[in-house]
Structure formats: structure tokens, C-alpha cells
Amino acid sequence: MTGTRRTGTAGPPAAPLQGLTVVDMSTSYAGPTASMYLADLGADVIKVERPGAGDDARYWGPPFVDGTSAWFASANRNKRSIALDLRSEDGLAAMHRLIADADVFIESMNPGKLERFGLAPADALARHPHLIYCAMSGMGLTGPDAQLPGYDLVAQARSGLMSVTGPAGGSPERVSTALSDIVTGMSAALAISAAVVRQRRTGTGDVIDVSLLDSDLALMAPRIASYLAGEPEPAPSGGTDSVIAIxxxxxTADRxxxxxxxxxxxxxxxxxxxxxxxxxxxxxxxxxxxxxxxxxxxxxxxxxxxxxxxxxxxxxxxxxxxxxxxxVQRLSEVVSDSQVVARQSVLPSPGGDGALNGVRSPFRLGSLPQPRNERFPELGEHTVEILRKAGFDDAEIARLLDDGSVQASPDTAEQVGS
Structure with missing residues (x-):
């Protein structure tokens, strides 16, 4: 049955998404957050990156720890990385082979490029009716502004979220974290998990359309509902609530x-x-x-x-x-908060000597008392392993490496044909 064909390097036997194969071609933070939550639940996540460059978030910093972006490490645990050049014929063919054997495909690419590569939603579902296709975007797949790029700041501004944030009488302010991306990642993981239930029952896939703007509108639901019910248009209020008093x-005397x-x-x-x-x-x-x-x-x-x-x-x-x-705690207090520590909410990255950390998924399952916490992958670290699992023999892999269609870490590249 779809969803149970292969286990890859999925998590412990009790993990609810064990056996689910996710090919994640997204970059930055929203898509990687979605796939990380799926990986936390046991899915085998194959992170597809550009040779020589990789995910944009690899370069978000400082801070960097031994060359690794703290932001990147925080959204990419429990994954395997393959570096594929979609601009090459062989690299694109390899990508299609990976998708053919996957249950879920996540992307955040420009629609025009997807069409050129034959990876647009309609094309992918026509070839692979079982596939759950999750499109991550700034504005959504439909509407007059579907082609516009989107970032967290843009979504916070356009959704009205910034209009109610900041000191009373002051200018609108952005909530100072990657709020739109994280909530979009959560939304995508929820929708994908729901689609997986049907996929495992019927073998059919779906197209999931998740955007930063829609996620921030969801955050604004009570404010939008109140305004449309006759409440005066809200403005920044310095941390008060327009509905609840107090x-x-x-x-206080000290803080x-x-x-x-x-x-x-x-x-x-x-x-x-x-x-x-x-x-x-x-x-x-x-x-x-x-x-x-x-x-x-x-x-x-x-x-x-x-x-x-x-x-x-x-x-x-x-x-x-x-x-x-x-x-009102500072981050230096948050990370040592007794409740945060007791809940093991901060997850040190293996091999990071305490300098690289993530935050545990905001859910706990009784069947998974310890969180899955494998180190984020280096660029192309698992290229050879993933290609072999997908049915490529060493001669094919060597050719892909030689012509630059794929990139592998030096130590694994040397293993090909040995």
C-alpha cells in the first residue's frame, strides 16, 4: 500500500509516520519546518538541494558555528540531503525517479520553473496519482497575486498582523521571529498528515496549497472576526488586548x-x-x-x-x-526556565557542542517518550545512499557525479564503485 513501501532511515518503530517517504525541495524556513515536523514523527525526509549552494538558509547568519548557520540547524534535523542539479537532464531525471518512489513532495519553487521541469502540481499528479503534493508559497496558488514572492515580513504586513503589533500610539511592528514561516510549516504538516490518512486507506494523493499570507490571516482570525462584527479597527496597543480586559x-518594582x-x-x-x-x-x-x-x-x-x-x-x-x-522573560531566562528544561524543549544538535540547538516540536506523543534528534545533514551528505535506495547502480551514480548532475560529500563519493 502507498505509504508503507520503504522505511529509509525513519525513526523508532512506534513513530506514526514511519514508512512515509517525503521528498522536500523547499528552501528557507517554512517548507523545511514542515518536513522537520514530519521527520520528528518518523518520516524519511529526503532534502533536495542545489549542488554547490544548497538551501538558502545555510547562509543565514551570523551566527555560524563551524560554518553552520544556527537558523539552518534549527529547521533541518532528522533529514537526509541529496544535491541535484535540476538544470541538467540527468539530474532532472533523477529527481523524477525520487518522486516516483515518494509519498509526499514539498516544494517552494517559482511556478514557471516548476512547469519547465515538469514538476507543477498537475504534471506531478498526472504521473503519480498517489502523490501528496504540498506547494509552499507566499500568496497561494490562486488569485491575482499568486506569482508574487513572499517572505515573513511581507505576510505579516499584508495580513494586518503588523497593524496591531507595537506600542500604543506607535508605528506597526513585525513580530520578531519567523512567525509566518513556522505557522505555515505547522499548517503544512497538519494538512499532509491528514492527506496521509486517506492515502494509506485509498492510495490517492492530493494537492495541498499552503501560503504565508493564509497562515497569518489564520493568526488574525479573532481580530478579523471582531472587526467585521462592528468592532473599531484595531491599532498597535502595546501588548494589551482589544477584547479582554485586563x-x-x-x-513591578523590578521588572x-x-x-x-x-x-x-x-x-x-x-x-x-x-x-x-x-x-x-x-x-x-x-x-x-x-x-x-x-x-x-x-x-x-x-x-x-x-x-x-x-x-x-x-x-x-x-x-x-x-x-x-x-x-516577561529574556531568552537567557527562557532557555533555563524550569518548565522548558523539564520538558526538554530545547534540543542540542548532536555534535554541536551545545552551540547549535533546535526547539522540540510543539507536540508530545505518549508513544514517543524521547524525541527523534538526528543531526542536520551536510550538503549532499546522503546523495549516494539515496540514489542507491532509488535503484541507481554505482555506474549510474558515478556518471551523475562526473557530469555534475549530482553532488556528494567527498567521503561518500569515494565509495562509489569500491
């Missing part, structure tokens, strides 16, 4: 914390713990609508109380009262 950062008073019961618990019983007894503030109307008054009262004691004091008091609260 839901924002506050200064900032956030307080999330998401319902009436939590509001009353907070007021009791903070010694603000007069607010809890005020009928004007009994529900969220009232607290919104009088937000400025409430914020002033809370700020005056919280700044009088340290963050440690308020965290202890409010945790004890069952109020959602947290310090």
Missing part, C-alpha cells in the same frame, strides 16, 4: 510581568489577591464589557499596586490565587 503587561484576567472569576480572584476588593465590588466592572469601558481606570489602579512589590512577590501571590501570570 490582559497586558505591568511594571515587567503579564497578567491575563480572562474571565469574571479570575478577575475577582486577582482583585482579592492584589488587595483591590473595591474593584471587585464595583458593579460597573462585574463583566468584561464593563471592564473594557473603564479600562484606563482599572489599569491605573492595578499599576499603582503592582509597582509597589517585586515580580517574585506577585508571581507567588497570583499563582497561589490561580491567576494566569508570568514574567
Amino acid at each position: 490582559y497586558q503587561p505591568f511594571a 515587567e510581568i503579564v497578567v491575563a484576567l480572562g474571565n469574571d472569576a479570575i478577575w475577582r480572584r486577582f482583585c482579592a489577591a492584589a488587595g483591590l476588593t473595591e474593584l471587585a465590588d464595583d458593579e460597573r466592572l462585574a463583566d468584561n464589557a464593563g471592564r473594557r469601558r473603564h479600562r484606563a481606570e482599572i489599569v491605573e489602579a492595578i499599576a499603582g499596586v503592582l509597582r509597589g512589590r517585586t515580580a517574585e512577590h506577585w508571581l507567588s501571590v497570583l499563582h497561589e490565587a490561580g491567576v494566569p501570570v508570568a514574567p
